[in-house]
Amino acid sequence: MPELRKDPIVDRWVIISEERAHRPGDFPSPTQAQQTHFCPFCHGNEDKTPHELLVIPPGRPPNQPGWSLRVVPNKFPALRIEGELNRVGEGMFDRMSGIGAHEVIIEHPDHRLALEQCSEQNIADALWAFQQRVLDLQKDRRFRYIMIFKNHGEAAGATLEHTHSQLIALPIIPELVQEELAGSRRHYEYKERCIFCDMIAQERGDGRRIALENQNFIAVCPYAPRFPFETWILPKYHLARFEQESQENFRQAASLLKALLLKMRGALKAPPYNLVLHTSPINGNHEAYYHWHIEVMPKLTKLAGFEEGSGFYINPVPPETAAELLRRTPHQP
Amino acid sequence: MPELRKDPIVDRWVIISEERAHRPGDFPSPTQAQQTHFCPFCHGNEDKTPHELLVIPPGRPPNQPGWSLRVVPNKFPALRIEGELNRVGEGMFDRMSGIGAHEVIIEHPDHRLALEQCSEQNIADALWAFQQRVLDLQKDRRFRYIMIFKNHGEAAGATLEHTHSQLIALPIIPELVQEELAGSRRHYEYKERCIFCDMIAQERGDGRRIALENQNFIAVCPYAPRFPFETWILPKYHLARFEQESQENFRQAASLLKALLLKMRGALKAPPYNLVLHTSPINGNHEAYYHWHIEVMPKLTKLAGFEEGSGFYINPVPPETAAELLRRTPHQP
Numbered sequence: 001m002p003e004l005r006k007d008p009i010v011d012r013w014v015i016i017s018e019e020r021a022h023r024p025g026d027f028p029s030p031t032q033a034q035q036t037h038f039c040p041f042c043h044g045n046e047d048k049t050p051h052e053l054l055v056i057p058p059g060r061p062p063n064q065p066g067w068s069l070r071v072v073p074n075k076f077p078a079l080r081i082e083g084e085l086n087r088v089g090e091g092m093f094d095r096m097s098g099i100g101a102h103e104v105i106i107e108h109p110d111h112r113l114a115l116e117q118c119s120e121q122n123i124a125d126a127l128w129a130f131q132q133r134v135l136d137l138q139k140d141r142r143f144r145y146i147m148i149f150k151n152h153g154e155a156a157g158a159t160l161e162h163t164h165s166q167l168i169a170l171p172i173i174p175e176l177v178q179e180e181l182a183g184s185r186r187h188y189e190y191k192e193r194c195i196f197c198d199m200i201a202q203e204r205g206d207g208r209r210i211a212l213e214n215q216n217f218i219a220v221c222p223y224a225p226r227f228p229f230e231t232w233i234l235p236k237y238h239l240a241r242f243e244q245e246s247q248e249n250f251r252q253a254a255s256l257l258k259a260l261l262l263k264m265r266g267a268l269k270a271p272p273y274n275l276v277l278h279t280s281p282i283n284g285n286h287e288a289y290y291h292w293h294i295e296v297m298p299k300l301t302k303l304a305g306f307e308e309g310s311g312f313y314i315n316p317v318p319p320e321t322a323a324e325l326l327r328r329t330p331h332q333p
Numbered sequence: 334m335p336e337l338r339k340d341p342i343v344d345r346w347v348i349i350s351e352e353r354a355h356r357p358g359d360f361p362s363p364t365q366a367q368q369t370h371f372c373p374f375c376h377g378n379e380d381k382t383p384h385e386l387l388v389i390p391p392g393r394p395p396n397q398p399g400w401s402l403r404v405v406p407n408k409f410p411a412l413r414i415e416g417e418l419n420r421v422g423e424g425m426f427d428r429m430s431g432i433g434a435h436e437v438i439i440e441h442p443d444h445r446l447a448l449e450q451c452s453e454q455n456i457a458d459a460l461w462a463f464q465q466r467v468l469d470l471q472k473d474r475r476f477r478y479i480m481i482f483k484n485h486g487e488a489a490g491a492t493l494e495h496t497h498s499q500l501i502a503l504p505i506i507p508e509l510v511q512e513e514l515a516g517s518r519r520h521y522e523y524k525e526r527c528i529f530c531d532m533i534a535q536e537r538g539d540g541r542r543i544a545l546e547n548q549n550f551i552a553v554c555p556y557a558p559r560f561p562f563e564t565w566i567l568p569k570y571h572l573a574r575f576e577q578e579s580q581e582n583f584r585q586a587a588s589l590l591k592a593l594l595l596k597m598r599g600a601l602k603a604p605p606y607n608l609v610l611h612t613s614p615i616n617g618n619h620e621a622y623y624h625w626h627i628e629v630m631p632k633l634t635k636l637a638g639f640e641e642g643s644g645f646y647i648n649p650v651p652p653e654t655a656a657e658l659l660r661r662t663p664h665q666p
Contacts, residue, residue, distance in 0.1 A: 003651075005557035008520075009528055010512040014557045015647040018654075078647045091535045092528075093556045147643055157640075175644030179343040187341075195342055195425075202424045223426045224338035224347045226641070276643055297641070307490075308559070308630070308641075310480060310609055311508030314348040314411045318336075321351075 002079055002098025004172060013172045015098060017078045040075075041162035043067075043109035050075060053103060054132055056125050069125050070106045071133060071167075077102035078168060085142045085171055099142055101169035105129055111162045114152065114270070116261030118163070123254035126165065127245075130277065133167055134243040138282045143169040145177060145281045153272025156299045165275075173281050180278065181286055188289035194238050196291030199223075209319045211263065211326040216249055217256040221319035221326070228301060228317035229268060231326070233257060233294040240290040242279035257294065259331040264298055267329040271298040335412055335431025337505060346505045348431060350411045373408075374495035376400075376442035383408060386436060387465055389458050402458050403439045404466060404500075410435035411501060418475045418504055432475055434502040438462055444495045447485065447603070449594030451496070456587035457580075459498065463610065464583075466500055467576040471615045476502045478510060478614045486605025489632045498608075506614050513611065514619055521622035527571050529624030532556075542652045544596065544659040549582055550589040554652035554659070561634060561650035562601060564659070566590060566627040573623040575612035590627065592664040597631050600662040604631040 002017035040048035046063040054071040055062065073081075079100025087096045107126045108118045115123065134146050150165040151157040173181075187195035203209055203220050211219040211231050219233045233256055235249065245253070264271060279292040300317075307313050335350035373381035379396040387404040388395065406414075412433025420429045440459045441451045448456065467479050483498040484490040506514075520528035536542055536553050544552040544564050552566045566589055568582065578586070597604060612625040633650075640646050 007555065007557040008532065009516040010509070011516060012557065012559075012644070012646075014559055014645075016557075016651050017647055017649055018651065090556075091539075092531055093535075147645065149643070170645075176343070177643065179644070183342040183344060198425055199341065202426075206424075222340065223423075224340040224345065224349075226345075226347055274641070308607070310482070310510065311345070311512070312347070312480070312503075313345075314350055316350055318349050318351065 001083075002077075004096045004098055006094040008092050008094070012175050015078050017098060039111055039160065039162050041104075041106045041160060041164055042111050046070075049104075054129055056129065065109075067109060068122065069108070069129055071129055072104050072106070074102040074104050074166065079170070096171060099171055101137055101140075101143075101167070103133060103167040105133075105148075105165040105167065107163050107165065113163060114261075114265070115150065115163050116258050116265055118258075120251065120254050120258055123258050124247075124250045127250040127254055128247065130165070130167065131243050131245065131250075134279075137167075137169045138243070140169070142171055143282060145170045145173045146279075147174060148277040150273075150275040152274070153299065156272035156274050158272075177278060177281065181281070181284075181290060184289040184291070185286075194289055194291050196234060196293065197238050200234060200236060209323045211323045212256065212259055212331075214252055214256050216252045219256055219260045219326075221323040223319060225315055225319050225322075226307075226313040227297045227299075228315055229264065229271075229298045229322045229326070230315075230319075231260060231264075231296045231322070233260065233296065234291060235293075239292060240280040240287045242277060242292040245292075253294075257296075260296065260326070262331040263326045263329045264296070266331070267325050268298055268300065271300055273298040334416075335410075337429045337431055339427040341425050341427070345508050348411050350431060372444055372493065372495050374437075374439045374493060374497055375444050379403075382437075387462055389462065398442075400442060401455065402441070402462055404462055405437050405439070407435040407437050407499065412503070429504060432504055434470055434473075434476075434500070436466060436500040438466075438481075438498040438500065440496050440498065446496060447594075447598070448483065448496050449591055449598055451591075453584065453587050453591055456591050457583045460578075460583040460587055461580065463498070463500065464576050464578065467612075470500075470502045471576070473502070475504050476615060478503045478506045479612075480507060481610040483606075483608040485607070486632065489605035489607050491605075510611060510614065514614070514617075514623060517622040517624070518619075527622050527624050529567060529626065530571050533567060533569060542656045544656045545589065545592055545664075547585055547589050549585045552589055552593045552659075554656040556652060558648055558652050558655075559640075559646040560630045560632075561648055562597065562604075562631045562655045562659070563648075563652075564593060564597075564629045564655070566593065566629065567624060568626075572625060573613040573620045575610060575625040578625075586627075590629075593629065593659070595664040596659045596662045597629070599664070600658050601631055601633065604633055606631040 004013050005016055006013050044065055050073040052062045052070055052072055055067050056069040079098045079102055081101050083099055085099045108122055130148050137146055147168045184195045209221045216236055218236055219231050221231050274297045276295045280286045280290045337346050338349055339346050377398055383406040385395045385403055385405055388400050389402040412431045412435055414434050416430055416432055418432045441455055463481050470479055480501045517528045542554045549569055551569055552564050554564050607630045609628045613619045613623045
């Protein structure tokens with residue numbers, strides 16, 4: 001049974017999940033590439049995954065060919081959906097049972113396509129599927145945050161090549177989201193404005209760090225990026241919760257995301273990348289100051305290790321240079 | 334000229350350093366291995382590095398063969414030692430000039446030896462050299478923190494194979510150290526005890542997470558580790574500042590560090606690893622609650638990417654399992 005444990009010094013929760021070690025190629029060799037030719041996410045292999053939670057087009061007979069997107073439980077979940085959420089003290093330490101949901105969103109039936117090679121409609125469908133799963137899971141009172149992310153390419157942590165995203169519903173709020181909430185709340189108390197909206201206004205006035213934009217969304221290389229070519233996609237209007245977005249805005253976000261990823265593909269030779277959706281926790285009244293967004297981080301440099309051990313990052317590419325290269329790179333394949 | 338920039342939302346400083354991009358193999362390909370046969374850190378190549386800052390045995394003619402340890406400036410520094418520390422606002426953003434020191438500690442003249450294969454005296458010498466450089470650099474009023482770390486192996490971020498550590502003197506305090514200071518101060522205000530001392534006492538009573546110990550030092554797999562086999566070496570007595578250690582304790586710390594790294598080498602097939610020294614910032618009165626220590630993180634799993642994007646870690650190896658394996662593994666080569 002997985003567990004959540006808290007570091008008593010910095011109050012950071014981690015998942016201890018032995019089950020995850022059973023995924024092929026994940027432990028103990030750091031360099032071993034995965035050599036599987038069979039893909040459980042491919043069209044026709046629907047019986048090789050756990051049962052579907054959601055399918056597009058909706059209303060189809062479940063776990064049958066003919067889909068364009070599927071959501072299934074993760075076969076190697078980091079957390080378990082069954083059981084009670086027990087909080088236990090061990091002297092000065094705190095832990096709780098590893099309760100949570102862990103799901104996989106397969107965005108396309110074709111093994112050969114990266115997300116950015118799928119249609120805008122496919123990507124908008126994926127955003128809609130994320131929303132539907134969030135709306136369903138947030139009814140579960142045990143959960144506090146629903147994290148959605150994508151690892152593309154082995155160097156970015158993907159264990160299967162076929163395009164997919166992951167969703168983890170958690171009984172805690174991840175540390176970086178907590179820091180963003182604290183920082184944006186502090187700014188709001190002082191200025192009575194959203195710090196993300198302020199940032200967008202300043203970036204639009206300046207222009208040097210904008211990678212691209214459309215009517216309702218903007219892709220910005222942030223002022224102090226941890227990683228080369230780190231880029232954030234934000235709605236230009238204020239909205240704390242991803243799950244309150246409209247279908248029309250999902251289409252616009254999908255269009256911008258596809259164009260950004262195609263630009264990165266062109267400019268950076270199809271890099272591995274991570275994509276993390278940042279949104280408001282399920283509970284709490286963060287509407288006034290939080291602002292949902294997507295962070296895209298291509299994996300271009302090996303982290304020098306001390307960066308994880310110190311929280312201190314050295315980035316060799318100024319965001320102005322990154323944004324300029326992305327602006328100049330065409331996003332037509 | 335490198336710059337330090339602050340993320341306005343989470344108050345995280347990063348170094349933007351274009352110079353670092355010129356290191357071979359570092360950018361843009363994520364997979365390119367470095368194929369250099371010439372090593373500037375080897376015995377006989379003293380004229381291929383910047384001039385020595387420190388040498389063992391001391392008092393030798395500088396930059397000549399016959400040394401057992403050298404400290405030299407980094408040829409590709411992330412920060413520059415010359416210049417004034419200017420703090421500048423750009424609208425809502427903050428930056429300062431990238432002032433700092435970046436040095437390399439070459440712990441042994443022989444290219445073939447990993448740190449754990451050097452003698453205990455070599456490792457004690459390295460700790461002593463760290464101390465001497467800290468004592469020298471902390472006289473510079475521009476600096477707030479001196480970070481010392483080691484990247485061993487390419488997957489851990491090392492760009493040169495020859496054993497070496499790095500020192501970066503910074504005009505800011507790294508985020509993780511700030512979090513440790515805040516957490517340990519909070520505990521002290523509540524309990525009037527050091528949280529690290531409390532943790533050592535509980536771990537010694539329990540025993541399951543102790544990898545090894547000697548008279549004055551203990552190696553513990555922490556209760557909530559981010560990474561498999563993450564292990565911390567702490568003095569059993571309370572001391573906030575590494576640079577106040579005695580020579581005798583450096584010998585004991587060196588002995589424990591060598592044994593721990595040899596156990597990891599045996600148990601985990603000579604893994605790449607990172608080692609980060611955590612110590613009190615130069616200024617501020619943290620003596621009562623902070624506790625210096627070394628964090629060792631073997632690189633066994635690829636981070637799944639979202640972990641950097643969320644600050645949330647999934648660890649497949651419970652620390653009790655890791656400590657038990659380390660206890661059972663001999664540390665004689």
